[in-house]
Amino acid sequence: MAPSASRKRSFILSEGKRPGTDDPQRTYVIFGMPRGGTTMVAGVAALLGLDIGQDLPRNLEDPAFNLDVQHGTYETKLASIRRTIAWRNTEQLVWGWKFPNAARYLPKLADDIANPHLIIVFRDFPAESYRMHDHKGGSIEDLLGTYIRRLRQIKEVIALYKCPKMFLSYEKCIAEPDHFIDELRAFLGTTPPGPEAHAQIKAFMNPGSYKDLGAFT
Structure with missing residues (x-):
């Protein structure tokens, strides 16, 4: 029996408000589990x-939204992020950013983000724990504790933000790249890529080390 469309999906849209791709102003935040495919x-x-x-590092994390590279107290960093959001809102109607640990500060920014659309990336624990161990070390108990703590932070964001959300399985995205690309494009409301651009996107998705995004445009 062929798999149903629902079983093939790499994502689930939250109940309630649907993606507002016809809305002129939208802000996309990409986050999830560290070392999880964001x-x-x-x-x-x-x-x-x-x-x-613009001019992002290979991990595609804008320093303006990265708590780990900013200086000062948590409140100072949060104030800086708020200023960046306000400035970006005046510069562009549709934009976004990626920071895996954005759940650490998103509860404080609910009133600052214009028409938020959340893209939340998950990865199975064994695969993620291998990546986390290679990056920071630690026992399996410590890694599991970190994983659960991050899930609780994400749960808080999900409960607070009554907005369109896209939940992604990294493993299913990699297993079904064409389907993932089509569904993410629909969520973003962008123009479908041509065959050559589609092939370049699939090449970028190949697992491995960080890649130079400019090499695929």
Whole structure:
């Protein structure tokens, strides 16, 4: 028996408000589990036409939204992010950013983000724990504790933000790249890529090390 369309989906849209791709102003936030595939998703979103920032590092994290590279207290960093959001809103109607740990500050920004659309990326725990161990080390108990803590933070964001949400399985995105690309493009409301651009996006998705996004445009 052929798999149903619902079983093939790499995402689930939240109940309630549907994606507002006809709305003139939209802000996309890409986040999820650390070492969980957010860079791949952000890169595909950018190649599909979403502006996620300029002159980004290979992990595609805009320093303006990255708590780990900013200086000062948490409140100082949060104030800086608010100023950046306000400035970006005046510069562009549709834009976004990627920061895996954005759930750490999103509850504080609910009133600042214009028409938020959330893209939340998950990865199965064994695969993610291998990546986290290679990056920081630690016991399986410590890694599981971090995983659960991140899930709780994400749950808080999901409960607070009554907006369109896209839940992605990294594994299913990689297994069904054509389907993932089509569905993400629909969520973003961008123009479908031509055959050559579509092939370049699939090439960018190939697992491995961080890639230079400019090499695929």
